[in-house]
Amino acid sequence: MRKRFALSRLADVAANDMLPRAQRLLLGARQSLADYGRELVGEDFEERTRLLRQRYERQGGDPFGLDPETAKYLIIACSFFHRKYFRTEVHGLETLPEGRVLIVANHSGQLPLDGAIIGSALFLDLHPPRIIRAMVEKWAHSLPFVSTFFSRVGQVVGVPENARRLLELEETLLVFPEGTRGISKPFNQRYQLSEFGLGFMRLAIETNTPIVPVGVIGAEEQYINLGNVQWMARALKMPVFPLVPQWFIPGAQLPLPTKYRLYFGEPMRFDGDADDDDAVIEEKVWVVRQTIQSLLHRGLRERKSIFF
């Protein structure tokens, strides 16, 4: 029956024709989004989350406040960078020992995306999955939302007691012994390791933890840092002020889509006295540093292109 008013005809068309079509479209979009999500994080993502949840439930919950259900969403966000943006290649992950591990990596890239990518690799490419634990600056834990977020995704306040406790709980701890010196290296010093701190070695000896060295290739080129402006850093009371031209171009704040390559080395065990003189500890640290440097050399040799 033909409707008399234009408006009611329109309503008719909308209800009988357009609405199902829109529903189909929406369903399709949701489906493809889900497919895309599955493609990103893998078929067994829920299974992985469940395994982790069980692990922490057995302990009566993580005492630092990690919640696998919240961490899951961060992993999904990171997986886009891990799988699509940086298309990470992971080497040597199969030699990662069980139980407590101290992962020591070179730090680079102006923003700590290297940590996020190592974390994604351990969650998505390892079986059983692990959640990486790292130490965060103390002031971050005084900020609303930020402090809660960090603690739910497993990142803890940066004090030595926490590192010790995490290893005693058989967690996987990530440290960057180069610290800010490493992450804000200018472009002309790329892949040259700066000085290592000694704390991680004392920690590993004290808690009898194997060290797994990791070489991260690709992060150095994600932001081109022309140099650190010291007076600017002093004026803004920041640890460093890197001069990254890209950051001043509107819309170009994302890192360059380099290809990330992670090289996990064989686990290294050290013994001796954790309270030994600096000179003795330095020798052991030197061994780790050389191992990471040679992983970096190997990675750079094998790499044909920065972006592919």
Place this chain on the structure above:
Amino acid sequence: MQEPPDNDDERRQRDRRQQARRAIDHLPVDVIERIETGPVMITGIVGRLGRRLARQLHRSRAVIGLDRRPFPDRPKDIEHHEIDIRRNKAKDIFRSKRLAALVHLGTMHDPTRTAEEQQTWNVLGFQKLLEYVRLYDVPKLVLLSSASLYGARPDNAQFLGEDAPLLGAGAFSEMRHLVEVDMLAQSFFWKHPKTETVILRPAHILGTVHNAPSNYLRLRVVPTLLGYDPMVQVVHQDDVVRAIQLALRPGVRGIFNIAGPPALPLSRGLRMLGRKSVPLPYPLAKAGIDRLWRAKMTGFPAPELDFIRYVCMADDRRAREQLGYQPQIDLEHTLASVDEGEWG
């Protein structure tokens, strides 16, 4: 190659147990007997925790109460003295009884009292008690302090050991006298090794007790701080009573943190209790509570907000290893206990 870590832990535990045994070996037999069978004096016995402790102890040994409040419904065999600990009369009781132990629960926590009253009651009163303990060679002193004295701070380690500094008074100066009491006991520990001094620092005690954490959880609508959800440790009042009983054994001395079931995010605790919570931005909450406090409309001073903002958790491994303490009451019952009646 070093030993696997779990063997390491076991060895450490074994060493500590041996240490504890050696500590008893050094004590003369008559002192051990005195500690095990003599009368126990409890200050602040009329408080809810004091009554529970008295009920546990009075069947097996003599219990003497010291409190300025009356104790009308006390069991017949408990001797109660209704006096102020600052008065000299307290000394007579110490003189006439060969006490096995003094359990000091009588610290004043009520922040609505004047600073002067809290100061003289807590510090002067405790100092007098210490003097009597020294004069009459009481072989055991147990002080119930608190893990809150470490202070809730953003740069706290997740688990604070007994050697962590007591920084609680930094942001919350009204807590100063409680820190002083703890310090007095610490220096007494070193100066008078003949008395076994035990300082217990429990996490937030929940139950029928009227302390800040229990009162907070009893609120019908619980305010929280927007964007903050720290991990909190709670312990049931009966687990604290158990810890005090363990501390009364001969050979036990030192400082022990006491924690209950595993820690949990504050929000989860409120959900488990089925409480409605209202998140407020910190500056707003602080200003509001300051107003209410000045108008005497709330029992919560604003610095206490730090405890629902930052983490303040105690490491109770020493209590588990050396004291043999193990919390018996699970998380659900510990939380639910704030809604129980007087003797629930």
